[in-house]
Amino acid sequence: xxxxxxxxxxxxxxxSPATAxxxxxxSARKPGPDIANRVRQAAESLGYVANAQAQGLAxxxxxxxxxxxxxxxxxxxxxxxxxxxxxxxxxxxMVLLATAAGAPEAEREAVAAFAAxxxxxIVLAGSRSARKEDTxxxxxxxxxxxxxxxNGGQVAVVGHPVVGATSGTGYHVVAVPNEALxxxxxxxxxxxxxxxxxVVAGPESLFTSDDRIRGFQAGLAAAGREPAEVFRTQFxxxxxxxxxxxxxxxxxxxxxxxxxxxxxxxxxxxxxAAIRGQDLRIPRDALIAGFxxxxxxxxxxxxxxxVHLPLEDIGAQAARRAGGDMDFxxxxxxxxxxxxxxxxx
Amino acid sequence: xxxxxxxxxxxxxxxSPATAxxxxxxSARKPGPDIANRVRQAAESLGYVANAQAQGLAxxxxxxxxxxxxxxxxxxxxxxxxxxxxxxxxxxxMVLLATAAGAPEAEREAVAAFAAxxxxxIVLAGSRSARKEDTxxxxxxxxxxxxxxxNGGQVAVVGHPVVGATSGTGYHVVAVPNEALxxxxxxxxxxxxxxxxxVVAGPESLFTSDDRIRGFQAGLAAAGREPAEVFRTQFxxxxxxxxxxxxxxxxxxxxxxxxxxxxxxxxxxxxxAAIRGQDLRIPRDALIAGFxxxxxxxxxxxxxxxVHLPLEDIGAQAARRAGGDMDFxxxxxxxxxxxxxxxxx
DNA sequence: ATGCAGTGGGAATGCGCTTTCCCAAAGAAT
DNA sequence: ATTCTTTGGGAAAGCGCATTCCCACTGCAT
Numbered sequence: 001x002x003x004x005x006x007x008x009x010x011x012x013x014x015x016s017p018a019t020a021x022x023x024x025x026x027s028a029r030k031p032g033p034d035i036a037n038r039v040r041q042a043a044e045s046l047g048y049v050a051n052a053q054a055q056g057l058a059x060x061x062x063x064x065x066x067x068x069x070x071x072x073x074x075x076x077x078x079x080x081x082x083x084x085x086x087x088x089x090x091x092x093x094m095v096l097l098a099t100a101a102g103a104p105e106a107e108r109e110a111v112a113a114f115a116a117x118x119x120x121x122i123v124l125a126g127s128r129s130a131r132k133e134d135t136x137x138x139x140x141x142x143x144x145x146x147x148x149x150x151n152g153g154q155v156a157v158v159g160h161p162v163v164g165a166t167s168g169t170g171y172h173v174v175a176v177p178n179e180a181l182x183x184x185x186x187x188x189x190x191x192x193x194x195x196x197x198x199v200v201a202g203p204e205s206l207f208t209s210d211d212r213i214r215g216f217q218a219g220l221a222a223a224g225r226e227p228a229e230v231f232r233t234q235f236x237x238x239x240x241x242x243x244x245x246x247x248x249x250x251x252x253x254x255x256x257x258x259x260x261x262x263x264x265x266x267x268x269x270x271x272x273a274a275i276r277g278q279d280l281r282i283p284r285d286a287l288i289a290g291f292x293x294x295x296x297x298x299x300x301x302x303x304x305x306x307v308h309l310p311l312e313d314i315g316a317q318a319a320r321r322a323g324g325d326m327d328f329x330x331x332x333x334x335x336x337x338x339x340x341x342x343x344x345x
Numbered sequence: 346x347x348x349x350x351x352x353x354x355x356x357x358x359x360x361s362p363a364t365a366x367x368x369x370x371x372s373a374r375k376p377g378p379d380i381a382n383r384v385r386q387a388a389e390s391l392g393y394v395a396n397a398q399a400q401g402l403a404x405x406x407x408x409x410x411x412x413x414x415x416x417x418x419x420x421x422x423x424x425x426x427x428x429x430x431x432x433x434x435x436x437x438x439m440v441l442l443a444t445a446a447g448a449p450e451a452e453r454e455a456v457a458a459f460a461a462x463x464x465x466x467i468v469l470a471g472s473r474s475a476r477k478e479d480t481x482x483x484x485x486x487x488x489x490x491x492x493x494x495x496n497g498g499q500v501a502v503v504g505h506p507v508v509g510a511t512s513g514t515g516y517h518v519v520a521v522p523n524e525a526l527x528x529x530x531x532x533x534x535x536x537x538x539x540x541x542x543x544v545v546a547g548p549e550s551l552f553t554s555d556d557r558i559r560g561f562q563a564g565l566a567a568a569g570r571e572p573a574e575v576f577r578t579q580f581x582x583x584x585x586x587x588x589x590x591x592x593x594x595x596x597x598x599x600x601x602x603x604x605x606x607x608x609x610x611x612x613x614x615x616x617x618a619a620i621r622g623q624d625l626r627i628p629r630d631a632l633i634a635g636f637x638x639x640x641x642x643x644x645x646x647x648x649x650x651x652v653h654l655p656l657e658d659i660g661a662q663a664a665r666r667a668g669g670d671m672d673f674x675x676x677x678x679x680x681x682x683x684x685x686x687x688x689x690x
Numbered sequence: 691a692t693g694c695a696g697t698g699g700g701a702a703t704g705c706g707c708t709t710t711c712c713c714a715a716a717g718a719a720t
Numbered sequence: 721a722t723t724c725t726t727t728g729g730g731a732a733a734g735c736g737c738a739t740t741c742c743c744a745c746t747g748c749a750t
Contacts, residue, residue, distance in 0.1 A: 003460075003496040005706055016730045021708060031728070047492045052461040053407060054706035056398045057735045060347070067442075073427040073657070075420060075641055082418040085444050094458055097412075097442045099430050113439060115348075116397040147392045151348040237644070266641070273644040296420055296611070296641045299582070299618040312418070350736055361700045366738060376698070399736035402705045 004046040013042035025050055056118060065091075065319060066114030066122040068098045068107055075294045076264070076311065080125050080158065083315025091323050093120065100126045104137035111144045121154035121322035125315070127235070128160040130205040139164045145171070156322035158314055160207040172321040174314055176331055178208060178291075179215035181307045185261070185289060185335045186219025189305075192341055193287055195257030197228035200243040200271055202235030202263060209235060212263045212291055228261070240267030244274025251285055252278060258286045259341065265290035265297050265306055272304075272340070287341040293333075303338035349391040358387035370395055401463060410436075410664060411459030411467040413443045413452055420639045421609070421656060425470050425503065428660025436668050438465065445471045449482035456489045466499035466667035470660070472580070473505040475550040484509045490516070501667035503659055505552040517666040519659055519676060523553060523636075524560035526652045526678045530606070530634060531564025533680050534650075537687065538632055540602030542573035545588040545616055547580030547608060554580060557608040557636055573606070585612030589619025596630055597623060603631045604686065610635035610642050610651055617649075617685070632686040638678075648683035 010020035015035060022029050023036040024043055030036070042048075056062040065088050069077040081097070088095045096119055098110035107126050114122050124145075130138070142164035145155055149170035156172040165171060189197070199216055202209035217227050231247070233239035240262055251258060262268035268290030272282055282288055282302055290297075293308035314331055355365035360380060367374050368381045369388055375381070387393075401407040410433050414422035426442070433440045441464060443455035452471050459467050469490075475483070487509035490500055494515035501517040510516060534542070544561055547554035562572050576592070578584035585607055596603060607613035613635030617627055627633055627647055635642075638653035659676055 003463075006708095007706075017707080018709080018730060018732095019728090022729095025708085027708080029728075035729085047495075049457065049460045049492075049496075051402070051463060051706050052458075053398045053401045053463055054735090055708075057396070057402055057737090058706080058708040060735065062398060071427065072417070072430060073420070073423045073640070075418070075423070078418045078420070078423040081442075082416065082444070085417060085442060089444075094462070095442045097426075097430060097440045099427070099434075112394065113397075115394045117439070118348075118396060118398055147394075150392075151394075269644045276646065294641075295418070296639075299614045299645070301621065301646055351738095352736075362737080363700060363702095363739080364698090367699095370738085372738080374698080380699085396736050399705090400738075402707090403736080403738040405705065 003051070004048050006048070006050070009039065009042045009046055009048050012046065013039045015039060024048070025055065060118070061120055062118045063093045064096050064114075064117055064119040065093050065322065066096045066098065066110070066117070066119040067125065068100050068110040068114075068122070069125045070100060070102055070127050072097065072099055074266070075296050076266070076292055077125060079295065079311035080315035080318075083312035083317075084123050084319040085315075086312070087316040087319035087323070091319070093323070102127055102129070104129075104134050104141045108137065108141040108144050111141065111148060115144070115148045115151070115153065119153070121156070121319075122148065123315070123318045123322055124155060124157040124162070125159070125318070128157070128162065128207045129203075130163055130207065131203070132205075138162065154322045156318040158318050160211075172318075174318045174321065174331060176208075176309065176314065177333065178211035179218070181309075181333045181335070182212040182215030182291070183219035183222070185291070185307050186216045187223055188335050188337055189259055189261070189287075189289060189341060190220065190223040190225055192337070193257075193259045193343070195259060197225065197259050197261060198231060198247070199228045200231045200233060200240060200247075200260060200262040200267055202239070202267075203232060206235055209263050216261055233267075235264070235267065237266045237270040240270025241274045242270075243267075244271035245278070247271065247286070248275045248278035248280055251275070251280055256285070260286055260288045262288065262290050265292045265294040265304060268304055268306070269297060269300060272300075283340055283342055287343070289341050293336055302340045305337045305339075305341035307333050308336045309333040348396070349393050351393070351395070354384065354387045354391055354393050357391060358384045360384060369393070370400065405463070406465060407463045408438045409441050409459075409462055409464040410438050410667065411441045411443065411455070411462070411464040412470065413445050413455040413459075413467070414470045415445060415447055415472050417442065417444055419611070420641050421611070421637055422470060424640065424656035425660035425663075428657035428662075429468050429664040430660075431657070432661040432664035432668065436664070438668070447472055447474075449474075449479050449486050453482065453486040453489050456486065456493060460489070460493045460496070460498065464498070466501070466664075467493065468660070468663045468667055469500060469502040469507070470504070470663070473502075473507065473552045474548075475508055475552065476548070477550075483507065499667045501663040503663050517663075519663045519666065521553075521654065521659065521676055522678065523556035524563070526654075526680070527557040527560030527636070528564035528567070530636070530652050530680045531561045532568055533682055534604055534606070534632075534634060534686060535565065535568040535570055537682070538602075538604045540604060542570065542604050542606060543576060543592070544573045545576045545578060545585060545592075545605060545607040545612055547584070547612075548577060551580060554608050561606055578612075580609070580612065582611045582615040585615025586619045587615075588612075589616035590623070592616065592631070593620045593623035593625055596620070596625055601630070605631055605633045607633065607635050610637040610639040610649060613649055613651070614642060614645060617645075628685055628687055632688070634686050638681055647685045650683045650686035651681055652678050653681045654678045
């Protein structure tokens with residue numbers, strides 16, 4: 001990557017680099033119009049493109065916002081990414097993308113890389129977990145984040161705080177009310193369904209999953225229902241599918257009147273697919289509800305009951321807070337009951 | 346963003362910055378082990394993180410790969426992005442993300458921003474179009490790309506070349522065989538279906554859409570069928586939905602035995618949703634096929650017949666070529682016939 | 691003992707830009 | 721007419737790092 005420099009432009013325009021800098025890249029001081037034009041012309045004719053790295057070095061700020069997601073191809077994160085992207089553009093910044101695939105160690109690496117690039121802020125949208133085997137990696141991540149914040153970085157975490165991150169300044173959390181919403185979903189479902197509930201969840205210690213389970217159980221309890229059985233599996237479509245196969249067997253064996261709550265939409269779809277693959281029908285043989293309200297899945301039949309989350313907003317909020325705009329706009333979702341949880345007449 | 350510098354580390358370790366640099370960041374010359382340890386310890390205790398901007402400035406290369414997509418929340422692009430991301434990680438680089446929302450002007454801006462950041466390479470995965478009103482913006486984009494290449498940048502475009510880009514070097518195209526695959530889809534469908542065909546397509550001059558139409562028509566012709574009617578709409582789910590409503594009306598009015606080819610899966614789902622919303626059924630009242638084989642949509646019922654595209658691979662290929670690994674691995678897809686195009690017995 | 695290549699460290703330069711500081715000229719005020 | 725402010729441009733000092741060049745030193749052959 002070679003390209004013409006400010007100095008070249010300045011020489012061609014017959015001015016000093018200082019002046020060229022002032023006219024080309026916003027400065028408080030505005031050189032005279034005639035000079036400005038000369039410079040602009042010179043820049044144009046040379047195809048000058050300012051070197052953002054050098055600019056960043058000089059003013060020590062990069063205009064970069066780092067985003068780490070679990071998997072960019074997952075519609076949940078893709079939506080959040082879009083929100084971050086939009087907010088970044090409004091702030092005149094660019095987003096640096098990293099995927100962590102659920103490994104705290106990978107998240108740490110990403111954070112370190114962002115720090116190295118002197119990203120002004122970081123949005124962390126992986127999936128926080130407290131698994132035993134991740135303890136070390138998690139605390140390493142926390143250390144890295146603390147260091148980043150200590151150096152003046154801003155970080156916004158969506159969902160749950162990173163375990164062990166202690167830094168006071170520069171650390172924001174976009175709290176998604178998973179628990180409350182799950183409770184409210186449970187409450188709504190209890191009026192529709194008098195039978196048993198079962199929740200298909202992710203692996204233990206995955207915060208998002210655990211919160212939703214807890215909220216759901218609380219909602220059931222508040223309605224005077226028994227706690228739901230919890231079926232642990234992968235936090236993915238195929239995890240849901242596996243669970244679905246197993247449940248289908250039980251349903252076929254006579255276990256009727258079941259309402260299945262999968263802790264996210266993608267899993268719910270997996271569950272549904274598996275159940276239908278066994279010649280059972282939804283909602284006839286089992287009710288199903290999800291969580292997230294993934295856009296791409298809205299045309300699924302029967303329409304999936306779920307909890308709507310303003311994913312794009314969540315991303316945008318995270319980016320805005322990380323960007324220093326601290327106006328607090330709480331995240332709110334809402335239960336969206338659709339056909340997958342309505343017993344047929 | 347303030348942080349400790351190499352100079353501070355060097356001072357603490359009692360060595361020169363040059364030596365510190367040599368031990369901390371890979372260099373040909375390896376200082377002695379005792380010194381190396383001193384430096385490493387100093388770095389550790391100071392929480393030193395190399396400034397990538399400064400490094401980039403010094404060695405004039407940034408380790409950045411720019412990716413511009415139409416919309417990161419669209420599963421098609423999200424999958425490609427994942428591929429790019431994976432390839433980038435393997436190359437030890439980071440990806441800079443930009444979304445263009447279909448506007449060539451936005452693409453140009455993104456390319457300019459990438460150039461400013463001295464991205465080593467750029468992957469362009471917007472949707473090329475030749476619309477009359479985009480002519481100017483397209484040529485501006487071409488100019489920007491040419492300049493970027495002229496300065497030593499590498500660019501990979503997925504799908505179609507940018508109209509008017511002339512640069513000889515550094516310019517790669519990952520060709521997706523849309524036309525051939527559409528033809529082969531048509532061929533396969535003609536053996537399943539003896540009635541009429543109709544294609545639901547995107548706006549005129551959108552290359553991807555046009556190629557798929559052309560290929561499909563060619564396939565029909567090769568099978569001795571009449572050309573399909575082309576229904577133009579938005580290249581989105583809601584475009585498909587609108588088309589679906591209109592088609593549903595025709596079907597309800599007696600137009601039976603229709604096979605609808607929507608030029609992408611998302612549109613196909615929109616079409617299907619609209620048709621089913623009118624108390625019609627698929628495939629009973631109309632067959633539907635899509636294109637792309639979006640992962641999230643695989644559990645749709647009835648399973649959507651489509652053309653499988655290795656999206657992640659496409660992204661990875663683009664990133665690899667842009668990265669200089671020039672081994673050519675052709676993109677191949679295949680027709681995937683599923684239940685949405687099978688007349689019921 | 692002398693010369694040689696080879697080794698390992700430091701000094702200094704430059705990457706491309708921003709920004710402070712300085713200075714000359716021009717205008718306002720006395 | 722003289723002094724005091726502005727105004728507008730340039731010189732120069734970094735920003736944090738890589739790297740070239742140079743130098744002192746060691747070990748070897750002669």
